[in-house]
Amino acid sequence: MRQKLLREGANELSYEIRGIVRKAEQLEKLGYNILWENIGDPIQKNRRLPDWMKEIISGLLFEDETFGYSHSKGVLHTREFLADRNNKKGGAQITADDITFFNGLGDAIAKIYQYLIPSARVIGPSPAYSTHSSAEASHANNHPLTYKLDPENSWYPDLDDLYNKIKYNPNIVGMLIINPDNPTGMVYPKPILERMVAIAKEFNLFIVCDEIYMNIIYNNADTCSLAEVIGDVPGMSLKGISKEFPWPGARCGWAEYYNRDKDAEFARLCQTIDNAKMIEVSSTKLPQRAIPRIMSDSRYPDFIKATNKRIGERSAFLSKTFKGNPYITFNETNGAFYNTMIFKPDALKPGQSMPIKDAKVKQLLDSWFESNNGPMEMDKRFVYYLLAAKQVCLVPISSFCSDLMGFRMTLLEENDEIRDEIFKRIKEGIEEFCGA
Numbered sequence: 001m002r003q004k005l006l007r008e009g010a011n012e013l014s015y016e017i018r019g020i021v022r023k024a025e026q027l028e029k030l031g032y033n034i035l036w037e038n039i040g041d042p043i044q045k046n047r048r049l050p051d052w053m054k055e056i057i058s059g060l061l062f063e064d065e066t067f068g069y070s071h072s073k074g075v076l077h078t079r080e081f082l083a084d085r086n087n088k089k090g091g092a093q094i095t096a097d098d099i100t101f102f103n104g105l106g107d108a109i110a111k112i113y114q115y116l117i118p119s120a121r122v123i124g125p126s127p128a129y130s131t132h133s134s135a136e137a138s139h140a141n142n143h144p145l146t147y148k149l150d151p152e153n154s155w156y157p158d159l160d161d162l163y164n165k166i167k168y169n170p171n172i173v174g175m176l177i178i179n180p181d182n183p184t185g186m187v188y189p190k191p192i193l194e195r196m197v198a199i200a201k202e203f204n205l206f207i208v209c210d211e212i213y214m215n216i217i218y219n220n221a222d223t224c225s226l227a228e229v230i231g232d233v234p235g236m237s238l239k240g241i242s243k244e245f246p247w248p249g250a251r252c253g254w255a256e257y258y259n260r261d262k263d264a265e266f267a268r269l270c271q272t273i274d275n276a277k278m279i280e281v282s283s284t285k286l287p288q289r290a291i292p293r294i295m296s297d298s299r300y301p302d303f304i305k306a307t308n309k310r311i312g313e314r315s316a317f318l319s320k321t322f323k324g325n326p327y328i329t330f331n332e333t334n335g336a337f338y339n340t341m342i343f344k345p346d347a348l349k350p351g352q353s354m355p356i357k358d359a360k361v362k363q364l365l366d367s368w369f370e371s372n373n374g375p376m377e378m379d380k381r382f383v384y385y386l387l388a389a390k391q392v393c394l395v396p397i398s399s400f401c402s403d404l405m406g407f408r409m410t411l412l413e414e415n416d417e418i419r420d421e422i423f424k425r426i427k428e429g430i431e432e433f434c435g436a
Contacts, residue, residue, distance in 0.1 A: 020383070024393045026364055035422050037409045038393045040182070040337060042246040045412035049245060050303060056293045060286060070285045072278040074101030074254060081292040082239075082254065091228035092258040100274055101283040105212060105238050105253035106131055108273075112208060112236075112255075113139040115272045116173070121145050122208065123165060124176035125157060127183050127340060127400035127408075132176055132210065144401050145172065151342050151404065154331050155186035159195055166203050174206045175199070179223060180213040180335025183400050183408040185315070187221040187335035193229045200233050206266045207235030212253070213336040215244045215304055218312030221334035227258060234259045234266035241287060243337075244304065245294065250287035311337050314411040314419065321423045327434040333411065340397055342406035347434045348378035354389040354432045361388050379405040382433050389432075390425040 024034045036044055049057075060066045073079065079096035087093050102108040113122065113135045122136050126146035133144040147162035149155045166172050177196060179188040188196075200207050209226035217223060226237045240253030260267040277283070294300060318339055319332045327347040333339050356362045365388040369376060376384075377398040386392050397406040409426065413419035 020387070020393060020395060023364075023368055023384070024387060027361065027387065027391060030358070030360055030364070032361075032391050034387075035392045035418070035425070037422060037426075038395050040243065040410060040412065041248055042243065042337075042412050043248060045410065046414035046418070047246055047412065048414075049247065050299075052297065052299055053245065053290075053294055056297070057286070057290050060289050060293075063289075066286055066289055068285070070101070070282040070288060072280075072282055073097070073274060074099065074283060075285065075288040078288045078291050079254075081296070082256070085295070086225075086227055086256060089225060089228050091225070092230050094227075094256055094258065098257040098260065099254055100257075100277055101252070101254045101288055102277065103253075103283045104242065104251035105210070105240050107251075107283075108238055108253055108255050109135050111273045111276050112269075115269065115276070116140075119171050120173045121169070121171045122174035122176055123147055123162070123169075123172050125149050125178060125181065127397055127402040127404065129178055129182045129210070130400060132178070133401040136176075145169070146401055149181070149184060149186065151184075151329065151331065151340075155181065155184040155340070156188070156192060157196070159192070159199070162196070163199055166199060166205070172203070172205065174208060176208045176210070177226070178210040179226075180217060180221075182210075182213065182336055183338050183395075183397070184331070184340045185333025185336050185338045185411075186331070187217055187223045189222045190224045190229065193224065193226070197229050197231060197233055200235075201231070204263075205233075206263065206269070207233060208238065209235060210238045212238060212240050212243055214239065216308060216311065216337060217335045218308040218315065219332070219334045223335070227256070230258050232259055232262050234263040236270070241291065244307070247287060251284055252287035252291075310414075311411050314413075315339070317419075318409075318411065318423065322427060325427070325430065327430050328406070337411040338408050339411060340406055340408050342397065342404050343379065343382075343434070348382065348405055350378075352378075352381070352385075352433050354385045354429060356385075356389050364388065377405065379407060382429075383407055385433055386426065386429040390429045392422060392425050392429070394426070 020038055079099040082099055083094050083096050109131050116139055118140050121140055123145045124132055137144040148158040150158050235258045237256045242248035257270045260270050315333045328341045329344055330341040368384050379396040379398050383394050383396045394407045394409055397404050
């Protein structure tokens with residue numbers, strides 16, 4: 001080409017959560033059945049919308065209004081409904097104009113970071129959710145800026161680390177919080193959220209809080225929404241229906257803007273995001289119209305309660321299954337539907353492997369190693385071996401912008417027999433790999 005096409009930030013766009021799928025699909029072509037643990041898709045894991053939800057959604061197909069464009073910010077009635085739900089919490093108050101819908105939160109995340117100047121940085125947690133960390137790093141043409149989540153302290157954030165990184169880096173303009181957290185399953189207690197808001201206030205930052213899992217909390221975990229603690233700090237909450245209905249294929253998420261009137265630059269960012277949606281005309285309308293009818297249905301609270309009970313039970317079962325394993329450490333989760341397991345020091349060593357009887361699979365595995373750019377992280381080596389030997393598809397924690405070595409698994413499988421088989425194969429894989 002006459003000139004370079006891509007800026008440096010393009011190198012930061014990585015998504016191992018889906019990247020490993022291509023390798024699993026190669027095994028499928030060899031006739032192997034894959035147990036998918038790489039992504040938080042409840043539908044893939046045998047979760048089904050209840051019939052009453054399907055009836056509400058199907059009924060909307062007979063209303064002609066469903067098939068037209070919505071307002072560029074989203075269906076007005078739905079935004080009014082969601083603003084009212086937020087305002088009843090008694091924290092930051094918003095109107096329908098403070099809510100904008102997107103085609104999934106990936107769409108929202110891309111637009112939030114896209115229009116920041118490259119020198120303006122948003123610091124986020126590590127381990128990091130890849131969609132956030134990749135988008136932020138891409139806009140900045142640099143590696144992500146992160147604060148530590150501590151596996152030895154229930155995965156709570158290291159607030160001293162966060163404070164010092166912000167204090168000594170004036171380019172940081174925003175702070176990302178993910179609550180409940182992906183990939184760790186940690187839930188932020190209210191005092192920690194209050195301290196993070198205080199740090200943002202001290203250094204004049206805005207807050208982005210990804211609350212997609214806010215209604216998936218169990219074990220009586222103590223937390224609250226960003227709106228309840230944000231005070232007069234500018235910020236936004238990212239929410240959606242993909243996890244709790246669950247309806248990931250709807251690609252329906254929204255941002256709630258708080259305290260736009262408190263900071264002119266933050267207000268300009270929110271307006272720019274809205275302008276970007278205006279150019280696209282509107283987001284998908286059917287799920288937007290379904291939200292008020294489903295969430296206001298008398299059956300919805302019990303549905304959420306039952307969902308959380310089941311996930312909490314799986315979390316307890318996982319803890320029982322892996323308790324005492326000499327090679328890993330983990331925390332019992334309280335929110336979302338993931339668990340991050342970390343290998344203990346010296347558990348991973350060069351040359352570790354698992355037995356693979358099928359020569360074609362071994363050849364395929366060797367090709368994965370050969371195609372890796374540079375030295376391969378040890379947890380990624382484990383994940384590749386587990387996929388090849390046990391046909392369980394996990395994601396290494398090193399791919400979540402972390403120096404830790406481990407892997408993320410889900411608590412989603414509805415079929416108990418399949419769930420037990422998944423846990424069994426992962427446990428066997430750990431013992432074979434680390435005990436080799």
